[in-house]
Amino acid sequence: MRTGRWQPWLFVGPALIIIAFFLVYPTVMTIVRSFFGRGQELFGPNVQFVGLANWKYVFTSPTMLLALRNNAFWVVMFTFFTVTFGVLLAVLLDRVRYERIIKSIVFVPAAISYVGASIIWKFVYAYRAEGLPQIGLLNAIVVALGGKPVGWLIERPWINNICLIVVGIWIWTGFCMVIFSAAYKNIPRALLEAARIDGATEWQVFRKVTLPLLGPTIAVVATTMVVQVLKVFDIVFVMTNGAYGTEVIANRMYKEMFNFFNYGRASAIAVVLLFLIVPFMVSNLRRFTQQGVTR
Amino acid sequence: MAGEIELKGIRKTFGKVEAVKDLDLLVQEAEFLVLLGPSGCGKTTTLRCIAGLERVDRGKVFIGGRDVTELPPAKRGIAMVFQSYAVFPHMTVEKNIGFGLRMRHLPKEEIKKAVREVAELLQIDELLDRYPSQLSGGQRQRVAVARALVMRPEVLLMDEPLSNLDALLRLQMRAELKRLHREIGTTTVYVTHDQIEALSLGDRIAVMREGEIVQLDTPNEVYDKPANVFVGGFIGTPPMNFLKAKVLADDKDVFLAIGDFRLEVPDVWKAHLREMTDKTVILGIRAENIEVHPETNGGRLPANVIVAEPLGSQQLLTVQVGDDVLKVATKPDLSVQPGQAIGLALVKDKIRIFDVQTGAAITFP
Numbered sequence: 186m187r188t189g190r191w192q193p194w195l196f197v198g199p200a201l202i203i204i205a206f207f208l209v210y211p212t213v214m215t216i217v218r219s220f221f222g223r224g225q226e227l228f229g230p231n232v233q234f235v236g237l238a239n240w241k242y243v244f245t246s247p248t249m250l251l252a253l254r255n256n257a258f259w260v261v262m263f264t265f266f267t268v269t270f271g272v273l274l275a276v277l278l279d280r281v282r283y284e285r286i287i288k289s290i291v292f293v294p295a296a297i298s299y300v301g302a303s304i305i306w307k308f309v310y311a312y313r314a315e316g317l318p319q320i321g322l323l324n325a326i327v328v329a330l331g332g333k334p335v336g337w338l339i340e341r342p343w344i345n346n347i348c349l350i351v352v353g354i355w356i357w358t359g360f361c362m363v364i365f366s367a368a369y370k371n372i373p374r375a376l377l378e379a380a381r382i383d384g385a386t387e388w389q390v391f392r393k394v395t396l397p398l399l400g401p402t403i404a405v406v407a408t409t410m411v412v413q414v415l416k417v418f419d420i421v422f423v424m425t426n427g428a429y430g431t432e433v434i435a436n437r438m439y440k441e442m443f444n445f446f447n448y449g450r451a452s453a454i455a456v457v458l459l460f461l462i463v464p465f466m467v468s469n470l471r472r473f474t475q476q477g478v479t480r
Numbered sequence: 481m482a483g484e485i486e487l488k489g490i491r492k493t494f495g496k497v498e499a500v501k502d503l504d505l506l507v508q509e510a511e512f513l514v515l516l517g518p519s520g521c522g523k524t525t526t527l528r529c530i531a532g533l534e535r536v537d538r539g540k541v542f543i544g545g546r547d548v549t550e551l552p553p554a555k556r557g558i559a560m561v562f563q564s565y566a567v568f569p570h571m572t573v574e575k576n577i578g579f580g581l582r583m584r585h586l587p588k589e590e591i592k593k594a595v596r597e598v599a600e601l602l603q604i605d606e607l608l609d610r611y612p613s614q615l616s617g618g619q620r621q622r623v624a625v626a627r628a629l630v631m632r633p634e635v636l637l638m639d640e641p642l643s644n645l646d647a648l649l650r651l652q653m654r655a656e657l658k659r660l661h662r663e664i665g666t667t668t669v670y671v672t673h674d675q676i677e678a679l680s681l682g683d684r685i686a687v688m689r690e691g692e693i694v695q696l697d698t699p700n701e702v703y704d705k706p707a708n709v710f711v712g713g714f715i716g717t718p719p720m721n722f723l724k725a726k727v728l729a730d731d732k733d734v735f736l737a738i739g740d741f742r743l744e745v746p747d748v749w750k751a752h753l754r755e756m757t758d759k760t761v762i763l764g765i766r767a768e769n770i771e772v773h774p775e776t777n778g779g780r781l782p783a784n785v786i787v788a789e790p791l792g793s794q795q796l797l798t799v800q801v802g803d804d805v806l807k808v809a810t811k812p813d814l815s816v817q818p819g820q821a822i823g824l825a826l827v828k829d830k831i832r833i834f835d836v837q838t839g840a841a842i843t844f845p
Contacts, residue, residue, distance in 0.1 A: 375566035378533050383580030383631065384554040393579075397570040 212459070219453035225446045232448075239453035249454070252432040256415065259350055259433065263414040266354045268407050271361025275369045276395060278362075288366065292359035299356070299419030306352045307424055310337035341430040349431060352420050357413065361406050368402040369395065405472055408465045415462050434458055482544045483509045483634040483667030485530060490539030492525050499525040501691040502539070510665045514682035516672055518714065522691040523671045524639055530669060531637050532556050544634050554583075556635075559628035563640040565620045567612045573599070573623050574608040580631045598630040601660070618649045625657075629664065638670045642677060654680060675715045679703060687711050704766075705832065709839035712764050712832070718796065718807040721770070725763040725833070727756045736763060736833075739802045741781045746828055752844040761842065762834040767809040769830035772797065772816070773823040780823025785816050799824070 218227060222235040243249050274291060278284045294302060311321030315334055319325045324334040337348045372395065380390045396403075418435035425431045427440070434454060442451035485507040492500040500522045507513045515523040528534040530541060532553035541549045548556045559580075567576050574595055581591045599605040602622045612620055621641060628636055641657075642650045658681055661668055672678055678685045679699040687695045687702060687710075695707035706712035712720035725736040725743065734750045734757075736743040743763075745753060776782045783799040783806070790812055797808040797816065801824070808824065816822060833842045 373564055373566065375562040375564050376568060378553075379560065379562060379566040379627075380568075380579070380583075382531060382533075382553040382558065382560050383627070384583040385579075386583075389583060394568060400570070 215452045215455055215459075218448060219456050221449045223447050223449060225448055227448070235449060239449045242450055243453045243457055248432060249434075249437060251430060252427075252434045252437045255346060255430075255432060256417070256434050258346060259353070259414050259417055260411055262347070262350045263353050263357070263417075264407055264410045266350075267357045267361045267410050268403060270354070270358045271365045271406065272396075272399065272403065274358070274362040275365035276391065278366070279369060288359075288362065291362055294356045294358075295360045297356065300423055302352055302356050303420050303423035306348075306355070307338075310348055310424075312336045312339065338425055338431075339429050345425065345429055345431055349420055349424060352424070353414065353417065357410065361410070364406055365399060365402060368399055372398050401472065405469060408469045408472075411465045412462050412469070415458065415465075484542075484544060485635055485667060485669065486540075486542040487526070487530070488540045488542070490526070490529055490536045490541060492522075492529055492534055492536055498691050500529065500536075503691070503693060505686060505693065505696070507667060507669060509667055512661050512668045512670065512681060512683045514670045514672060514678040514685045515688055516675060516678040516682075516685050516715075517688035519673055521688040523673075523688045525691075526688070527637050527639055527669060527671045530556075530635070531558055531560050557633055558635045558637055559631045559633035560637040561621075561624045561628050561639065561641045563643055565612075565617075565624040565644070567620050567623050567627070569612050571611075572608065573604060573610050573612070573615070576612070576623055577608075577626045577630050579627065594630050595626075598626045601629070601663075602626045617645055618653060621645060621653060625660070629660075629666075633666060636666045636668045638668065640672055641670075643672070643674070650677075657681060676717070679715070687714065704830070705841070705843075706764070707841050709762060709764070709834050712834075716766060718767050718809075720764045720766050720832075721804075721806040721808075722834075723763045723765075723801060723804045723806070724836075725761055727753055727759050727761060729754050729757040736761070736831075738763070738781060743781070743826060743831075744828055745831065749844050756842075760836050762836055762839070764832040764834060765826050765830060767796070767807040768794075769827040770806065770808045771825040771827070772808055772810045772814060773825065774816075776821050776823040778823065780825055783822050783824050785818050785820045785822060787818060788816050 214227065219239050220234060220236060221228070222233045222238070224232045226232060274288075278287055281287060297305070308320070309322045310324075311319070312324055312334055313319055313321075319328050319334055321334075321337075323337060328334055335344070338345045376394055376398070377390055380394045381387075385393060416435055417433050418439065421427055421431055421433050421436045422439065427433065427436045435458065438451050438454040438458065441447045441454060485505070487503055487505040489502045489504060490500055491498070491502050503522075503526060505526075515526060517523045525534060529536050530543075532541075532548065532551060536549060539549075540547055543556055543558065553560075568579065571579065574592075577595045577598060578591045581594060586594075595608070596605060599608060602625060604619060604622045604626060607615060607619060607623075612623065615623065621644075624641070638657075642653055645653060654677060661681075670678075670681060679702075682699055684696060684698055685702050686693045687707075689710055695702055695711050697705075697707075702711065703715055706715065706720065709722060713722070723738055725738050728735055728737045728742070734745065734753045736745055773780055781801060783801045785797055785799050786805070787798040789796045789798075793812065795810045795812045795814060797810060799806050799808055799822065806824075810816075834840060835842055
């Protein structure tokens, strides 16, 4: 008997079937549904084919353009600062005696849910009109220093968006730091010492040796962060629900789906999000499979 | 003067561990000094104190007559080769070698020229465009040495540079390092736990143990006249043989008694040894300084063969003498069987005696 041909399929078959049922089928149906109109049902007498109307909405409506812009802003700011702070903390804390305690503290936010973190920060950002007692930490400080209270979550277009992004950075910096710390400790000390003996300043050691050697890790963490932030939802949903110009793609998708029952638009938005994320996932997967080769 | 190193009472502790204990050392200009000792003896720590990679707790470090105790590594005029090579994996060989010169902001042309010169010296000029991952261990080691030499240091420090190489390559690089030192003449401090490497490379060897230098001498002196039982047992393959012996004296003569056997001693010892009559000492003798005779009579130390190992150029016997086990090197063609009784003759001038309590060599002027 020639068992060779079908045997592999027998083993991967169940996995393929599960993937097809739970991943491929919903994806295809979502794409198909994005060409149909309102309604909660997948298909039915009330659901009409609308061609590219949903797609036109996604790429031309002011609401969606704002969401896309905000998402881009999130991607740039969030990724840049989580990675930068992560690297700096990992490298600098390595020289601190109480490294482990400090690292644990920095890592704690990673264990807090988005909703919990958002509520904590809502208190920090709380705003009352001038003259009233300020219960928000930030405004209390501002007022104590003689300033006017700021509507942190209201001031558009940048202050409120930045304030939201800060929450995300606060949650994820610890995670980045832990990964970078592990990678940094993997760099042989002799390499850094050799550079110092050869006359490199501490900054040059960091620039010319540490950073290039952390390169592959930075790439993996950065792409992971991009994927995380493209899907940003909870923070915005809890803190502003997209008001005052803070809308993001995933929050818009939620609204179209569950507030306005517009399955078609929600599907189109979901597909956009999917296609934005896929390239980063692919590059990450590539890197994971290559990792053994690069060292 | 330029490359002279002087350590004055340096001490380095890690927590409760005293890695280096009030160590004094003077390395002459252009000398090749080997720091030799078992792992944990403080030899690497001593080297790192010279390099400035460790701060000394106490004492002073002078390089070229200059007090460098408080200076960072880069300002000490040193270069270092690490056990792990420490070549930068993300730079080509050329960039690796030129790294230090770039940090000094030398003109590009000058760097290129210096790199090429030193690469030729180490025969890696064909590899300048390669990355370390494309090199063999031996080639990486050459890059590491080149990177150190290109800086034209007053002092070259090497931390077990050959221990990651395979045996054959190690032999080759050892000769290479010796040639380089002869050509360049840079003061070199070389750390190793391999006594063969130490004997073959060093102008002088500093044997270290528990943070202290127990003997500082030329390789031949260290080998022939170990300062104590530890040095004798650490250096040489096989290590020095040790047996218990008792000083006996009668009206006419002084000798050492091993069991019932009476061993003659060099004439110059006799007057001094007489004062130690009835004391027990440790007698040390190297395997090659024992002669084997098939017959046991005629004033020879009786012994029993336990194992005979042919090693090509010689034959190594393990023999039993009383309660002690000795290693004896003989000609490869001597025919002996395990269990055979033989007679040993100890070369009189090569005997060394040590104090039973302290293990220190007992020497007579």
